[in-house]
Ligand SMILES: Nc1ncnc2c1ncn2[C@@H]1O[C@H](COP(=O)(O)OP(=O)(O)OP(=O)(O)O)[C@@H](O)[C@H]1O
């Protein structure tokens with residue numbers, strides 16, 4: 079420390095011990111007041127209630143086959159919600175994911191693509207969806223357009239292209255290996271669930287352990303501050319949309335394999351389910367704050383509700399009404415938890 | 422003889438894990454300027470949020486004109502006549518001056534605002550403050566900080582306020598604007614309105630204050646001190662528990678700038694309407710201060726040097742290499758850093774933790790192949806925040822809940838962590854308490870001694886003169902004087918601001 083001009087200035091060492099002795103240090107309780115953790119605890123609570131409801135109203139809720147079914151149903155929206163979490167934390171929104179699924183699915187299953195076999199189809203899905211994401215990202219980040227508008231345009235035109243390519247007809251998957259994606263199991267658990275899990279792990283590490291993840295939070299939380307801190311805001315924004323596109327590719331592969339067809343009707347309205355799950359998981363729609371674990375719990379909550387309704391033979395309209403009610407209740411509960419933590 | 426207007430007793434307010442107010446008493450009399458003092462995080466802003474009805478206290482009583490009241494909402498407080506001008510101004514930028522003044526209590530006819538009447542009344546209120554020149558029809562977003570503050574005050578008057586609370590109003594004002602503010606305050610107290618005034622600048626307290634209340638760690642440690650008669654040392658020791666006045670570190674003769682090489686060269690930099698023909702250099706180990714009024718183009722120059730704005734003419738060289746104009750990333754890559762003026766809009770990421778905010782610009786140092794070394798990052802963040810005595814010491818807390826001065830420390834900490842070669846500091850001590858200012862000065866000097874070139878902008882002339890080796894005096898976008906800091910004094914700088922001829 080530099081020599082000070084005033085004799086009565088306290089030396090640095092003393093001032094440090096003064097800090098350590100500050101009377102109002104935070105208690106261990108403060109950890110639980112963390113907004114994110116509360117949100118996750120809240121969702122776990124909702125899940126426990128749902129599971130209780132499920133086991134009281136049905137006989138077969140806890141059967142292994144049902145739980146496995148539940149997980150594989152959660153997988154497709156789950157994968158989408160990972161990309162969507164990145165997009166929303168960065169301050170954007172991606173309404174084109176359902177349409178990208180359709181386009182990737184159709185392009186990967188044309189007669190010509192199927193000639194190249196399993197790997198050719200996988201590669202095509204990844205490239206097509208990745209490029210769609212890149213187009214979104216470049217228009218938003220470098221073109222300065224609003225993500226809502228760009229991805230609404232994407233929603234329309236990507237699905238239009240899918241219809242054009244397929245002629246509106248479902249395309250049957252003839253490559254054996256591809257269909258196996260949906261039927262293969264390890265240790266009694268479908269490959270789809272492993273794919274979902276792998277995407278979760280990669281997404282979580284990317285968001286929480288890399289500089290890129292940090293940049294996503296910074297750009298969504300305060301883009302001007304990020305720019306002045308020397309972060310490449312435009313590149314970060316672009317990559318986020320490419321990631322969302324790649325998640326669409328994985329989802330398209332899963333969906334195409336499960337239905338054994340590529341169709342321009344695939345993934346219709348999936349964007350709404352993915353966004354709802356992410357918001358339910360506590361990610362702020364305005365950006366800068368959120369967790370992947372929350373989004374995944376959000377997806378699991380929705381899927382469990384569906385599952386219980388199907389087991390109880392309730393009709394689709396009633397399912398939809400319930401879904402809406404659950405979204406509103408969950409968000410209200412979170413708001414309360416949030417208020418308590420911020421005063 | 423003035424009577425007690427407000428009496429707060431035993432106010433307690435806890436946030437999860439922290440007792441922000443721990444039994445505060447405050448008594449305010451009609452027509453007085455009551456100063457509220459305390460270190461960063463002492464609880465001043467929290468107390469006035471309670472008073473404004475923006476936050477509910479956990480315990481304590483509030484008496485207003487002798488009656489016990491409960492301030493359930495901001496509307497309830499306003500109805501009683503309590504108006505607040507917050508630390509971070511809260512006007513709606515997209516609305517006009519008049520609309521802002523009457524927001525929430527517009528004169529209406531069956532739901533339609535009577536706009537002409539609103540403008541007329543707005544003009545009358547602004548005139549009452551001595552600032553009839555502000556056009557009620559203008560959009561607030563276009564106004565300067567000083568004018569925005571006047572709009573907030575006009576809003577307070579429109580609510581028939583009997584008490585106006587001002588949380589660090591002078592922090593966003595220039596030297597001459599502060600005298601304007603003091604005139605307005607005098608006018609208001611003459612009309613019988615009481616003022617609660619918060620500031621970290623003790624000379625201001627002396628100038629306009631009547632009585633002082635001192636807060637420390639959420640408690641009232643002294644009440645009813647006469648503002649003019651209490652010695653500075655006593656106030657400081659009450660606030661901090663130590664006797665220390667802000668001190669500038671010694672200029673280091675060993676790293677005397679003329680022995681070091683030139684680092685930054687700014688040549689004939691111009692931006693239309695902001696500044697013209699700005700040329701200067703900064704050597705390694707040197708602190709160059711820029712003194713100038715708000716609006717003289719100081720911040721604009723810093724931002725242009727940093728590449729956040731594009732110059733019309735001229736260029737910037739770092740270490741002999743020319744920087745592409747208007748490219749922040751190139752400047753950062755070449756080793757430049759800027760701690761911007763507006764912490765909220767330009768620097769902080771509110772929901773991120775203190776540690777993440779502090780490490781944001783230096784993340785590359787704690788990264789291998791894109792992977793963040795979180796232990797190293799955490800340790801570095803803790804070291805620098807401890808040195809600045811940033812509270813709370815738990816760096817996992819979101820930066821959003823910090824007090825204003827502690828947020829400012831986080832902004833400065835961010836740039837102390839980077840290994841940049843030229844550091845641009847825009848108002849680095851805005852809202853920081855006396856003790857922590859000395860820490861910031863010491864760290865900046867230490868950085869310079871290690872060979873970094875520093876360019877400093879500050880509204881506080883003593884700060885520019887005390888910390889810098891060399892000063893540039895700016896007037897209306899032009900440099901009117903350049904000289905070693907010890908060769909000029911405050912009066913001379915003030916003269917230069919006005920005349921600009923002594924060069
Ligand atoms: N919403 C909140 N959640 C948690 N802690 C908070 C919140 N708001 C304030 N605090 C804490 O309360 C304490 C008092 O803060 P306050 O803003 O009142 O300080 P201050 O005296 O105004 O300081 P400054 O001079 O820096 O503005 C600080 O430790 C701060 O971190």
Ligand SMILES: [Mg+2]
Nearest residue numbers: 466508824825
């Ligand atoms: Mg404050």
